[in-house]
Amino acid sequence: MNRTKQFIAQQGSNSTVKVFDAGTGQLYRVITVGGNIVSQPYISGSVMTVTVESAGRKQVKTYSLPHGGLKSTIPVQ
Numbered sequence: 001m002n003r004t005k006q007f008i009a010q011q012g013s014n015s016t017v018k019v020f021d022a023g024t025g026q027l028y029r030v031i032t033v034g035g036n037i038v039s040q041p042y043i044s045g046s047v048m049t050v051t052v053e054s055a056g057r058k059q060v061k062t063y064s065l066p067h068g069g070l071k072s073t074i075p076v077q
Contacts, residue, residue, distance in 0.1 A: 007065055009041035009048055017041045017050060019065065031068045033061055051076070 006022035014036045019029045035054030042049050048063045062071045 004046070005066055007043050007048070009043045009050075011037055011040060015052075017048070019043075019048070019068065028066065029068050031063060035059070047071070 007028060008020045008022050010018045010020065012018045012030060015033055017031045017033060017037070018027060019031060020026065021028045031048075033050055033052050035052035037050055038053050038058060039051040043065065046065045048065055049060055050063075051058060051060050053059075058076045060074045060076055062073075063069065064071050
């Protein structure tokens with residue numbers, strides 16, 4: 001059976017998110033989000049979202065997993 005990996009996200013420092021393999025609990029990747037994290041990261045399927053603040057502006061950033069590439073950035077008020 002071909003199963004996709006499942007992940008758990010946890011805030012590391014003020015500007016990093018640690019992504020863990022849910023099956024083994026091992027650290028899989030550390031993603032630097034380019035600002036101060038203002039809400040907890042959230043993973044759904046193969047997408048992780050996190051709200052960050054940089055230069056007084058808040059943005060919702062979406063990353064694709066497992067590679068951790070930035071998919072989109074949406075400014076919020």
